Amino acid sequence: MPQIKLSAINRIFCFALFALLLSSSIAKANFDFNANCLKAYQSIFELKLNTARQLIAAEKKAHPNNSIVPFLENYVDYYYLLTTESKSEFERLESNKDDRLDQINEDDKNSPYRLYAQAQINLQWALIRGRYGSYFSAAREINKANTLLQENAKKFPGFHLNSMGLGLINAVIGALPDGFLKSSLSTFGLKGNLQTGLNMLDKLAENLPKSTYEPFYEETVFNYAYVLSDVAHSPSAYAKTMKYTARIADSSLLKCYLQAYVCSRNGHTDEAISILANKPSGSAYQAFPYLDYLMGIAKLNKLDLTASTYFDRYLQTNKGVNYVKDTYLHLGWIALFKGDDSSYSAFMVKAKNNGYTYHGRDKQALNEANSPMPNKDLLKARLLFDGGYLTKALDHLNDSKVEDFSSLKDKAEYFYRLGRVNDDLGKDDTALSNYQNAINNGKTFKYYYAAKAAVQMGKIYEKKKNPAKAKSSFNLAIGMRDHEQENSIENEAKQGLRRIGG
Template sequence: MYATWTPGLQRAYSDLIKLRVTDARAQIARENPNNGLTIWLANYAEMITLLVSDDESGYDRKSDLLQTRLERLEALPAESPWARMLQAEVRLHDAFVKLKFGREVSACWDIIKAYKLLDENARLHPTFLPQLKALGVLHILIGSVPENYTWVTRLIGLRGNVQQGLAELERARQDPVFRTEVEMVTLLIRSYILRFTDADTKQLTILVGQNPDNLLLHFFGATIQMKNGQSDKALLFLESRPTGSAYLPMPIIENILGDIYLQKGDESASIRHYEQFLRQYRGQNFLKDTYYKLFLSHWLSGNPAVALPYLQKVRTVGRTVTESDKAAQKFAETQGNRGLTPAQTVLMQARLATDGGFTDRALAVLAPYTEIRFSTLADRAEYQYRLGRIYQRRNTPELSLAPFRRAITLTDSAGAGLSFGATAALQLGYIHQQKGQRTLARQFFEKALSYKKHEYKNSIDNKAKAALNQM
C-alpha cells in the first residue's frame, strides 16, 4: 500500500468536487487499487452521492465496505503523512452521512476518532498541508461549541478555537490540489458559523465565476447567498449552473428555487418548483419543510382551502433532523388546522421578503402597522424583530437597535419557546461588534446563548459562541 497523486486521480478529484461523479468513478476504476488515494476518492464519491441523493438504504447496504476501506488504509506505511489523514477523512465522510440520516451518536464517535488521527498527524508532520483542510474545520467547530458543553470537548480531548481553525484553512489554501475545496469550505464556515462580510461576498462571486463548470460551487454559492439575504444573487448562480447528464442530479435545487420565488412573492412559481422537488426527491429530509412551504404558497396566494391539507401533511411525512424540518413540524403542531391569522399572514410576508433581501417589499408590507396592531406577545416580538432585520439589511443598523431591543423584552415577557429574543440578541451582538463596542457585543452574544428552548438554538448558539471565541 502507498499514497501518491497521479494525473488520473487529480482529474477524478477535480470531477468529484464539481459533482461529475460518473466521470470520477470511471477514472478511479482505472487507478491502482493499492493506492490509498484511490480508496479515499472512491469513498469520497460514495459520500457525495449519498448526501445528494439522501438514500439511507444505500448507506446501509455499503456500511461493510466502509470498514474494509478503513482496514486497507490502516495498511499504509505508518510514517506516511497520508496514512492517518486518509483514515480521518473517510471517518469524516461517514460522519457527514450519519448526521444526514439522524444518527448523531455514531457520527460523533467518528468525528472524535477523526480528530485524534488528525491531531496526531499534525504533531508528527507539522508541515503537511492537506491535513489542515479537515483539521481547520474541526478546530472551528470545537471553538464554536456553546460554553455549557465545552467540558464535554475537554473531557474527550478535543481542543481548538476559531482563530486557530481559520489560520489552518488559510495555510491549507497553499496546497494547489485542494485550494478550490478549501476556499469553498472556508466561505461555508464564514456563512453558517461566523459572520459573512462584503469581502466574503466578493470572494464568493469571483470563485463561482472562475469555476463555471462546478455544479457544487454554484449550489453552495446559492445557499450562502440565500443565508445572507441575497436571494437575487442566489438565483443568478442557479440559473448559470452547469447542467447535463454528466452531473449528479440535485433535486434539492428545485426546493431552493421554490424558496427564492416564495420570498419574491411569486407563489405560482414557488409551487411549481416545490412540486418538481417532490417528484424527483427520494429522501426523508426536507419533506416537512417543503409541505410547509407549499402551505404558505397557497395560503399567501389566497387559497386557504387548498393550503390547509399541506399543513396537515407536514405532521405525517419525513423526519425532524434538519432545523427547517423541525420548525415546520413545530408550526404544524402549533397551528393545527387553523392556518395563519391575519396578523401572522402579514408577518410571514415580511419575513419571507426580508429573508430574501427584498427589503422594499418587506417594509411596504409592515408600513401600515405598529406593534399595538398585534394582539399577542409572540406576534409583537416578531413584528419588532422583522422591523429590526429590515433596517439591518438596508445598511441602517442604527434604526434596528430599538426594534431588536424591544423584541428581546417582549420575548422575555412571553416565556420560553420563542426564538426572536435569541436572534435579536445575536444581531445586536454583531452590530456592536462591528462598531468596536466589545463589551456591549459580548453582553448580547451571551444573551443569545441564555435562551434555553427555541427551534434555532443550535445554529444561534454556534454563531454566538464563535463570535465570542473570535473576541
C-alpha cells in the same frame, strides 16, 4: 478580483507535475495519485460521479494495490450521499468504510497519504452520520480523524493538506452549540477554536493555487465555504465564496451549488436564481434534487409564487430524508398567499406527518406547522428580508402598525422584523428600539423573536464598541429558556461573549 482560470494545458501540466513529485517522493509506495486518479478526483468535484466511478474502476483493474483507489471510492460515496440525502443508501454504503481503512493502513508508512486518507475517510463518515443524529459515533470518528491528522502534521509538516481537515475540525467544534454532539466530543477531550479553523482554511485556499497541491483547491473551497456560511455565519461568506470559486471551472455542478447556496443564504437572491437557471446539466452529472428546493426558496424569497413548481419537483425526485417538512411548509405559505386557506391547512398536516427532523430547518418547519396561521404581511416581510430585498420588506412593515396585531406573538414578530430590516439598513438606533420592543412583547413565549432580538442587540453594541451593553444583551439572550432555536441562539450569544472577552 479578476477571474482567474487555468487553461486545460496548464491544469494538465499542474496535475502531471503534482503526480511526478508525489511519485518521486514515495518511490515504491502504493499511494499513487497518478493522472488517472487525479482525473477521477476532478470528476468527483464536478459531481460527475459516474465518470469518476469508471475511472476508479479502471485504475483498480490496472493497479489493484494502489491505495488511492479506496480513498477516492470513499469520496464518491460521500458526495453521492450528500446529493441524495438518503439514509438507506448511507446504511448500505457504510459497510465499505472498514475495508478501505484496512487497505490504507497496511500500506506505506512513509507516505503522507496513509494517515491523511484514513483521517479524511473518518471525517467524511462523521459528517454524514451527524446529519442523521448519530452523534456519539460521529464524535468518535472526528476524534480519530483529529488524532491521525495531528500525527501526520508532526511526521510530514510540509504536507499542506493536513490543514484542510484540522481547519474544518477546529471550526466545527469551536462553533458547536451545547448539545449531545458537543458533550460526546468532550468525552474525548476534543476542543476547537472557530477563528483558528477559519484562519487555517483561508490560508490554504489562498496558497494552494501557488503550490503543487493545486488539484485539491476545489475541496478546500467547498469546506471553507461551508464553514463560513453555515458554521461561522460570517458576514464575509458571500464575498469570500465568490472570490475563491471564481477560478473553478463553470462545468462544475459543485461550484454552482456552492455559489447559489451562499448567495441565497446571504441576501443575493437574484444572483442565486441566475446561477441555478444556468447550472450545468446532462446525464454526466449526479442527480441533485436539493437544487430544485434551493430554487424554490430563492423564488419565494422574492414572492414569486412559481416557486411551487420547484418545490413540487423536489418532492417528486428527492429520495432523502431532509427538507421534506420545510418544503410542505413553503407550499403552505404559497397557498396562503393565493388565499387558499384550506390548502394551507392540508400542507401543514403534511408537514407534520411527512419527513424527519434531523435537520434544523425541518425542526423549525414542524414548530411552525404546529403554530397558528402566520400573518401574511409579516410573512411577506420575513421572506423579502431573507431574500435581501430590504426596502421592499420595510415597505410591507410600514404599511402596518403594532396596533394592527392582536396577539403578543404577532406584536413581537412585527418589532423583530422591523429590527432586522433596520439593522441591515444600518439604522442602528432604530433597530435597537425595535429589538427592545420585540423582547418586551415576546420574552415569555416559545417563539425565537425575543432571544434572537437580544443577540442582534449585542452585535450592534459590539459594533458600537460598547462591550458592557453587548455583554448584557448576550447574557439576556442566554438567560431566555424554552424557546425555538434555543441551542443555536445561545451558542451565537456565547460566541459574542467570547469575541468581547465577556
